[in-house]
Amino acid sequence: MTQRRILVTSALPYANGDxxxxxxxxxxxxxxxxxxxxxxxxxxxxxxxxxxxxxxIMMSAQRTGCSxxxxxxxxxxxxxxxxxxxxxxxxxxxxxxSPENYELCKKFWQAFRDSGLVKEQEVTQLFDDEQGVFLxxxxxxxxxxxxxxxxxxxxxxxxxxxxxxxxxxxxxxxTLTGSTPSVKSADHLFIQIEQLHDFLExxxxxxxxxxxxxxxxxxxxxxxxxxxxxxxxxxxxxxGFEIPDxxxxxxxxxxxxxxxxxxSTQQYCEKTGDDFERWWKDPDTExxxxxxxxxxxxxxxxxxxxxxxxxxxxxxxxxxxGFLTVDGRKMSKRDGTFVRAATYLNHLDPEYLRYxxxxxxxxxxxxxxxxxxxxxxxxxxxxxxxxxxxxSRTAKFISxxxxxxxxxxxxxxxxxxxxxGDQIADAYExxxxxxxxxxxxxxxxxxxxxxxxxxxxVLRKDPEKQQExxxxxxxxxxxxxxxxxxxxxxxxxxxxxxxxxxxxxxxxWSDSQSPITGSQISxxxxxMQRVEIKDVEAMIDETKDEAAAEETQSAANESQDSGQPLKxxxxxxxxxxxxxxxxxxxxxxxxAAQHVEGADRLLQLTLSLxxxxxxxxxAGIKSAYEPxxxxxxxxxxxxxxxxxxxxxxxxxxxxxxxxxxxxxxFLLAPDSGAQPGQRVH
Numbered sequence: 001m002t003q004r005r006i007l008v009t010s011a012l013p014y015a016n017g018d019x020x021x022x023x024x025x026x027x028x029x030x031x032x033x034x035x036x037x038x039x040x041x042x043x044x045x046x047x048x049x050x051x052x053x054x055x056x057i058m059m060s061a062q063r064t065g066c067s068x069x070x071x072x073x074x075x076x077x078x079x080x081x082x083x084x085x086x087x088x089x090x091x092x093x094x095x096x097x098s099p100e101n102y103e104l105c106k107k108f109w110q111a112f113r114d115s116g117l118v119k120e121q122e123v124t125q126l127f128d129d130e131q132g133v134f135l136x137x138x139x140x141x142x143x144x145x146x147x148x149x150x151x152x153x154x155x156x157x158x159x160x161x162x163x164x165x166x167x168x169x170x171x172x173x174x175t176l177t178g179s180t181p182s183v184k185s186a187d188h189l190f191i192q193i194e195q196l197h198d199f200l201e202x203x204x205x206x207x208x209x210x211x212x213x214x215x216x217x218x219x220x221x222x223x224x225x226x227x228x229x230x231x232x233x234x235x236x237x238x239x240g241f242e243i244p245d246x247x248x249x250x251x252x253x254x255x256x257x258x259x260x261x262x263x264s265t266q267q268y269c270e271k272t273g274d275d276f277e278r279w280w281k282d283p284d285t286e287x288x289x290x291x292x293x294x295x296x297x298x299x300x301x302x303x304x305x306x307x308x309x310x311x312x313x314x315x316x317x318x319x320x321x322g323f324l325t326v327d328g329r330k331m332s333k334r335d336g337t338f339v340r341a342a343t344y345l346n347h348l349d350p351e352y353l354r355y356x357x358x359x360x361x362x363x364x365x366x367x368x369x370x371x372x373x374x375x376x377x378x379x380x381x382x383x384x385x386x387x388x389x390x391x392s393r394t395a396k397f398i399s400x401x402x403x404x405x406x407x408x409x410x411x412x413x414x415x416x417x418x419x420x421g422d423q424i425a426d427a428y429e430x431x432x433x434x435x436x437x438x439x440x441x442x443x444x445x446x447x448x449x450x451x452x453x454x455x456x457x458v459l460r461k462d463p464e465k466q467q468e469x470x471x472x473x474x475x476x477x478x479x480x481x482x483x484x485x486x487x488x489x490x491x492x493x494x495x496x497x498x499x500x501x502x503x504x505x506x507x508x509w510s511d512s513q514s515p516i517t518g519s520q521i522s523x524x525x526x527x528m529q530r531v532e533i534k535d536v537e538a539m540i541d542e543t544k545d546e547a548a549a550e551e552t553q554s555a556a557n558e559s560q561d562s563g564q565p566l567k568x569x570x571x572x573x574x575x576x577x578x579x580x581x582x583x584x585x586x587x588x589x590x591x592a593a594q595h596v597e598g599a600d601r602l603l604q605l606t607l608s609l610x611x612x613x614x615x616x617x618x619a620g621i622k623s624a625y626e627p628x629x630x631x632x633x634x635x636x637x638x639x640x641x642x643x644x645x646x647x648x649x650x651x652x653x654x655x656x657x658x659x660x661x662x663x664x665x666f667l668l669a670p671d672s673g674a675q676p677g678q679r680v681h
Contacts, residue, residue, distance in 0.1 A: 006044040006286045007279050008034050009261045011295060012051035012096065015075040016060055019082040019341040021353070022324040022331055025368055028357050029321060029433070030290040031088045035489035036428040039509045045279075047264040049094035050076045053240035054253040055136050059176060061239075064624075068239045072097060082341035086350040087492045092268035096256050101263035102241050105256050109243065111310040112191055123188040123231065126154070126166050126181035128174040133237055135166065135174055135181055136253075142169030156297075161221060163297075189246060190229040196305045197227055203304055203314065210300060213365055214293075214320050218300060230302060258303045261289075262312070279313075286316040293320050293365045319431055322367035333547035336540035343546070347539040351491050352379045352531055358433040358490050372540075376531045382437075386444035387487065388494070388527045390480035393451055394473040395501060395524035397460050401470055402520040407478070408471035413450060417443045417482055418513045424486050425509060433490075440486045447479040477502075478515040485512035497527045546601045548644070549620025585656070585680035587670050588615070588637035593627035596648050603627055604648070605655065607637050610677025615639065618651040624665040636668050636680055 010030045013023060030046065037044035052072040061071040072095065080093055094100070112118050126135045140154030145168045149159035154166025166172065167183065174181050193200075204210055204218050233249040234240070240250040262280055269276045279285050291299050299318050307314050326337035344353065356375050359382070360368045407414070420439055427436035451472070459469040481498055485506050488495040499505045501522050591614070592606035601622050607615040615637060636656045644651045656668045670680070 004037070004042040004044075004286060005278075005282075005284060006037055006042055006288060007265065008037075008044060008046045008288045009264075009290065010046075010048050011289075011291045011299075012049050012257055012260055013079055014056070015050045015052045015072040015079075015095075016056045017075075019079055020331070021326075021339045021341065021344060021370065024086060024341060024353065025324050025357055025361075026290055026292060026321060027083060027088050028086065028354050029319075029361055029431070032354070032358060032433065032489045033288075033290070033319075033428065033431065035089075035492065036425075039489060039507075040425065041508060045091040045265075045268060046089065047092050047094075047261060047268060048090050049096055049098075049260045049264045050079060051253065051257045051260065052076075052095050052097040053238075053250075053256060055133055055139060055234075055238060058237065058239040059131070069097070078342075082345075085341065085345045086354065092264045092271065094260065094264035094267050096253075096260040096263070098260075098263055098267070100266040101256055101260055104259050104262050104266070105241055105251060106244060108255075108259060108306055108310045109245075109251070113245075115309050117192050117195060117309065118232075119190050119192060119229070120187055121190055121229075122185050124167065124183055124185045126172060126174075127184040128176055128179060129182055130177040130179050131174070133176075134184070134186065134235060135176070136234070137166050139175050140166040140169060140172050140181065141175055142172035145170055158294075163221075186235045187249075188231050188235075189233040189243070189249065191232050191305075193230050193302065193305050194227040196308065197223070199308055200227070200301055200305060204300055209315060209317055211320060211364060214296060214300065214318075217296070222297070222301065227301070254298055254302065255306075258299070258306070281312060283313070285313055287313050288317050288319060289315050290319045290321070293322055296320055319363075320365050321361070322365050325367055325369045327371055328369055333543065336542075336544040336547070338547075339539060339543050340546075343542050344539060346542065347535045348531065349493075349528070351383075351493050351528070354490050355379060355383055355437070355487075359437040361431070361433040362435075363431040372536055376533060376536060380530045382441050382444070383491075383494075384528055384530050386441060386448060387480065387483050390444070390447055390451060390476050390483070391498075391501065391524065391527065394456050394476040395521055397456050398470055398473040398477075399521050399523050401466075403477065403517050404467075404470050404474040405518045407515045407517050408475055410450065410475040410479075413447060413475070414478055414482065414515055417446070417479065421486070421509070421512050428489065436486075437490075440483060443479075443486075444483055447476070447483070450479070451476045474515075474517065477521065481506075481516065482512050485509065494527060497525065500525070542599060545599065545618075545648070546620060549602055549618060582640075583638060584640035586637050586639040587674045587676055587678045587680065588635055588639075588655070589676045590630045590633050590635060593630040595622065595627060599648060602648065603630070605630070607635070607653070607655070608676050609637065609639060610675065613677065615652040616650065617653050617655060618648060619655055619657075621657065621665045621667070625667070633667070634670050634674060634676070636670060 008030060010027050013019060034044055034046040050072060057068055057072060061068040064071065076095060126140055128135050137155035138153050141151055143150050144152045144157040144159060144162060145164055146162040147157060147160040149157055152158065154169055156163045172181060173179065201223050204215050204223065232252050232255050233243060233246065234252050236248050238250040240253060241256055243249045243251055265279050266276050268274065289299055304314055324331065331338040356378060357368065359378060420443060424436050424439050427439065454472040456469055456472045459465045459472065481502060484495055484498040488506055495506055501524065502516060503520065503522060504516060586609050588607040588609050590605050591608045594604050596602040596604050596618065601620045602618050603622050605617045605619055607617055609615065638654045638656065641653045658666045658668060
């Protein structure tokens with residue numbers, strides 16, 4: 001089999017929010033595909049980076065009082081930690097705010113200039129007068145002008161799929177301040193992408209690069225008419241790369257973001273001594289992008305156009321997947337189903353999720369549903385009850401004598417399972433992971449009756465049947481290892497434990513084709529625990545606690561898409577003075593503060609209200625404050641709030657704060673001279 005050279009990317013996560021289970025559909029899918037390619041002996045690298053430019057980053061940095069560079073560095077550390085927690089291995093993880101990316105952006109820009117595809121045009125754009133910034137499409141919400149669906153962003157409708165100008169929204173509002181934007185004009189630079197229409201139609205409709213449903217979508221929504229010029233610049237203030245020949249203007253984030261794939265490649269090459277052009281100009285290199293269906297437009301029209309003009313390799317395949325739902329519904333913080341990667345890892349094994357996603361992922365763009373009951377049942381039945389069970393019921397019986405010198409007669413089990421290897425490989429290759437998992441579990445279903453019928457736990461009691469015992473265990477353990485080879489792209493941790501058991505590393509797909517004989521077996525160690533419903537419930541409860549803490553500390557709700565800007569909450573309904581005085585606001589002093597074990601966002605505070613009066617309060621401010629810096633500080637406490645029972649204890653009030661939540665929290669403090677216990681009027 002000829003070795004292939006394959007460059008693989010996932011969409012760049014935006015440096016403005018946490019990684020959550022919805023994101024992980026894509027990164028787990030990509031990581032599994034890359035691991036499979038490496039197991040097949042192909043030269044394959046997996047590259048990614050944080051997407052770091054745009055107004056949202058600028059605003060987040062301003063709210064937290066740090067520079068944009070400090071903000072994106074902190075978020076990138078969190079992203080890389082979360083990915084590593086789920087065994088997602090990048091060959092390089094970079095940032096779009098890198099010198100390599102800037103240099104490549106200049107090359108692309110010069111190519112567009114040389115091709116005569118750039119034009120300048122005055123743009124009338126929505127402007128937030130309170131913030132003093134032009135509003136990018138994703139900073140505007142309103143009612144879709146085509147179908148009337150409310151709360152749609154300023155570029156496209158997730159209801160009818162229509163694209164439009166943000167100014168066309170009905171009743172537009174700024175997501176930064178909630179205000180009604182004004183209209184202002186500025187000169188922008190455009191790329192005349194219509195001149196590449198014939199190329200894009202041929203590339204998208206060839207049948208080679210996109211799923212058929214995606215190609216049909218592009219044909220029906222965009223390519224049936226002239227393509228609109230692409231607005232490629234944004235005026236200051238804007239966090240990004242300033243355009244060299246247009247001072248005061250910056251490349252729009254969607255220009256430099258996909259070039260970030262190449263900048264990450266450049267960094268990889270600098271680290272390893274590899275040749276950048278071998279990956280992006282050699283026609284023998286395959287380029288595979290894995291993305292969500294919400295960014296299809298950019299990766300299947302703009303990005304191929306950019307690569308074509310600049311003279312780089314075009315994508316071999318853009319693999320597009322659907323969204324994640326939980327129990328059939330959109331993820332929700334209030335319901336505890338908008339689960340952050342870090343929260344999941346506090347309670348559950350990452351390999352559970354890797355396997356469950358793969359058992360559901362096909363090669364289409366349908367949404368994937370994480371049904372929690374199905375999740376528990378499938379992991380326990382398939383991984384613990386079928387796969388690990390083969391080793392746990394046999395390995396301990398031959399740890400002292402080892403495997404049989406000659407592979408015993410197993411009725412053709414190993415040979416028939418080896419023959420299925422090509423079907424499993426084809427399923428992995430075509431991103432039909434659900435088919436691959438089904439085929440593997442069918443093999444497990446065939447292997448387990450062999451152990452059940454042979455009853456090695458009975459054989460071990462008969463001194464005259466020790467050879468039979470060794471043969472039975474040799475068969476069972478080889479069938480186990482064969483399954484692990486097939487599952488190794490999905491379950492790297494279990495693979496490592498199998499390597500330790502056999503003292504032989506699984507390094508190639510062909511390891512599934514030959515049994516191991518005559519070698520020692522290490523002492524069996526527990527490989528995987530069953531999923532307990534209490535752990536799933538604890539994960540949901542922690543997510544609810546985080547949401548509740550954020551609600552009590554913030555007047556804003558976080559957008560469903562962590563890569564989108566924060567949406568300010570509108571003013572509450574009018575209340576009377578009688579309503580207001582029911583809230584007993586008191587000056588309080590923080591006399592103790594500590595981290596809460598098992599909670600990523602909560603701090604436990606002890607508040608003194610004067611004399612012996614104290615309150616125990618859980619506050620969602622961990623990402624903004626260290627416990628030691630809070631002790632002795634005066635705050636404003638809601639002293640008569642009904643106590644709330646949380647997983648960590650009872651919260652007996654709340655402290656007041658401003659900001660959108662998360663790391664953007666700012667405690668409200670009384671002026672000097674105020675004393676604990678005094679009422680705030």
